[in-house]
Amino acid sequence: MDDAERLREAGLRVTAARLAILQTVSGGDHLDVEAIHRGVCERVGQVSLQAVYDSLNALQRGALLRRIEPAGSPTRYETRVGDNHHHLVCRRCGRVTDVDCAVGHAPCLEPASDAGYLVDEADVIYWGLCPPCRAETGSARSGSARA
Amino acid sequence: MDDAERLREAGLRVTAARLAILQTVSGGDHLDVEAIHRGVCERVGQVSLQAVYDSLNALQRGALLRRIEPAGSPTRYETRVGDNHHHLVCRRCGRVTDVDCAVGHAPCLEPASDAGYLVDEADVIYWGLCPPCRAETGSARSGSARA
DNA sequence: CAGTAAACTTGAATGACTCAAGTAAAGGAA
DNA sequence: TTCCTTTACTTGAGTCATTCAAGTTTACTG
Incomplete structure (x- = not known):
């Protein structure tokens, strides 16, 4: 199509x-x-x-x-729609990179408790430093994510 | 303290x-x-x-x-810091509610591939309708989350 | 091919937030 | 306690992404 x-x-x-x-x-x-x-x-x-x-x-x-719409930077658009993927966002330059969901059955996408909400979407953003920005700031390799 | x-x-x-x-x-x-x-x-x-x-x-x-900082609504603040929790955000009224991470070992917080990023934080927002807004719009109970 | 809704244009307005320059006050030093 | 420096606060202007509004053009229906 x-x-x-x-x-x-x-x-x-x-x-x-x-x-x-x-x-x-x-x-x-x-x-x-x-x-x-x-x-x-x-x-x-x-x-x-x-x-x-x-x-x-x-x-x-x-x-x-x-x-x-990453906090603090202007809205961006992509054509990859209707699938289960998230984003890495660079704190320094704002670059956005796709990541597939960590696990096939998407456990984080069903909240532990929905508090009565009718949930229709889960947005996951991993914040960090992209490779070029790491090189420039001299950050050490690998960190563990915090929720 | x-x-x-x-x-x-x-x-x-x-x-x-x-x-x-x-x-x-x-x-x-x-x-x-x-x-x-x-x-x-x-x-x-x-x-x-x-x-x-x-x-x-x-x-x-x-x-x-x-x-x-939920997309499209003004910044909000809370005192609960330094723990592993996420947020439910109402699309209609903007209300924010805390949710604990769905799983203890936080699988979604380590991206499937970090694409070389140095990740220091994962932000998870569940979008939906809060109970009062559901009542007003007459939405049916429960939906399944999409990534 | 005409009519009408949708799309586009120009220009102004909004809202959340930041910047800048000057004044006030917190808290360490004398 | 008083002085001094640095941080906090005040007022007021500025910014940026985005939306609103009104009028014009254009894609598609009939």
Whole structure:
């Protein structure tokens, strides 16, 4: 299924801007809105930043994109949707890297007690230093995660 | 150990504003900055919002408070620090509730692959609807978490 | 091919937070 | 106790990502 079909299936109109967004996000690595905007403009000429915001919202509502919002850094988007994966986020440069869930049956995704909540999603972010930033700061190898 | 001692131990000066912040946060339930500010003013009279921001930062650097930053809602604070617990966040009203880690040995807190990152923390947020919001929206009981 | 809803444009507004410069006060030293 | 230095606090302006609003254009239906 190509992007145009996927858009239609989500009840969205097919426009050059949206196709360019999908291409840009899928070709990039957890890009932020500004980077996506740049990519879109390179592909199809001037598109307003607001159109990009608007479309990104529509695309994520339609489950064509996934939004990642690490505390303290701007929102990023990826095309890998509908699967069970999490993210490593670099505290220093903000880089985001995918990680599969640590265990197949995802124990952490069912809270110990749901306190009466109707839980529909679990978000896991591992905070740390990415390899380039470790090299620059001279951090020793390997640490153990704390909850 | 009382709050004043704890402040001194963290290398911070003891002020009425800071004591009031600690009391307010510990007496409240994952309050946001505005609510903390209100609580502080009730206790010790006018304190500027910036002083509250400043102190909250100092207190969290000194590990007297923990900061919770759910995507799309303002930062909240709690006094429960240094343990292994996560949060349920209501998509509708933003309410935050503590959950202990699902499993003692915390499997999700060691990523399947660390991609070379030096991981120092894992943040887990369960998104859903809190009981009052479920009642208001008439959502059916229980759903299964998706990663 | 026309009509209409959705998408896009421009421009202003918002909200949470930070920065900056000056004043006040905590707590160690004299 | 008083002085002095450093940290905390005040006021006020600034920033950044994001949203809102109103008008125009364009994709798709009929």
